[in-house]
Amino acid sequence: MRGVVLASVLMLAACGSASGIIGQSTNQPTVTAAASPSPAAASPSPAALSAAPGFVCADSAGGSVTDSTVVGVSVGQHEGYDRFVIEFGGGIPSYELARLQSSTVGSGGGRGGQVTLEGNTGVTITMHSVNNWASYSGPTEFHPHYPFLRQAQQVQNYEGYQTWALGIQGATCLRILTLRSPSRLVVDIAAS
Numbered sequence: 345m346r347g348v349v350l351a352s353v354l355m356l357a358a359c360g361s362a363s364g365i366i367g368q369s370t371n372q373p374t375v376t377a378a379a380s381p382s383p384a385a386a387s388p389s390p391a392a393l394s395a396a397p398g399f400v401c402a403d404s405a406g407g408s409v410t411d412s413t414v415v416g417v418s419v420g421q422h423e424g425y426d427r428f429v430i431e432f433g434g435g436i437p438s439y440e441l442a443r444l445q446s447s448t449v450g451s452g453g454g455r456g457g458q459v460t461l462e463g464n465t466g467v468t469i470t471m472h473s474v475n476n477w478a479s480y481s482g483p484t485e486f487h488p489h490y491p492f493l494r495q496a497q498q499v500q501n502y503e504g505y506q507t508w509a510l511g512i513q514g515a516t517c518l519r520i521l522t523l524r525s526p527s528r529l530v531v532d533i534a535a536s
Contacts, residue, residue, distance in 0.1 A: 398519040399425075399534055403442050406522065407529070409435030410473040414480045414506055415526075419488045419496060425519070425534040426493035428510060430469070432527040439471045439529060441520060461511030462487070462494035467518070469531065470500075470507040477504050492516075492533045 412434035420427040484498040492513055500507035514535025521530040 398521075399517045399532070400519070401515070401517045403440070404518070404520045405438075405440045406520070407436040407438045407471070409437050411435070411475055412437045412473075412527070413476045414471070414474055414482075416482055417486075417496075417498075417508070419486045419490070419493060421488070421490045421493075422532075425532045426488070426490040428469075428493060428496055428508070428531045428533065430471070430508070430529045432529070434475070434527065436522050436527050436529055437471045437473045439469060441518070441531065442468045442470075459497060459499050459509060461497060461509055462489075463511035463513045465512045465514070465516050465535075467510040467512055467516060467531070467533070468499075468507055469510070469529070470505060471529075472505045474504050474506050477501055477506060480506070492535045 409432075412432045414430060415433045416429075416431040418429045418431070420429070478501070480501060484501075486496040488494070488496075493510060494513050495511035497509050497511075498506065499509045510531070510533070512533060512535060517534050519530075519532040519534075521532070522528070523530060
């Protein structure tokens with residue numbers, strides 16, 4: 345009987361971990377697994393977006409630190425929005441976030457050429473004054489296929505500039521957060 349109870353507990357523990365966090369290492373992306381939302385939940389109405397605190401449909405800029413390094417990048421899915429996070433060693437460097445590009449075809453940055461991402465609109469995040477820019481060795485591309493964030497790809501990492509392009513499905517509204525301990529630039533993406 346004790347063997348049956350122990351086996352049941354182990355099976356429940358194994359099943360419970362499937363919906364948890366994948367990749368616990370600080371240098372690896374943290375992806376929160378979630379069930380596919382229903383079609384009604386995947387596209388909140390414009391009224392719901394305007395009521396969501398902090399979401400704006402405009403470009404953004406910030407940061408100012410000149411002695412920071414990029415140590416990790418991750419993506420995640422939450423109810424009503426998707427998330428893209430850049431973690432820094434040091435403070436948050438200067439960044440510019442441009443949204444609502446007419447398509448997901450963009451410049452490959454210092455590499456030249458063009459990059460085509462999944463989705464129908466695009467967002468670029470350019471950070472500058474990134475120290476030791478060549479030291480970033482984490483993932484440079486994500487294909488989460490979330491309701492809003494379809495793809496994320498590093499398109500430039502050259503001489504202190506690092507640019508990420510996001511392929512978005514829908515008209516883009518963003519919420520930009522800067523967090524400490526560790527320093528992170530958080531881009532929440534919702535679309536109407």
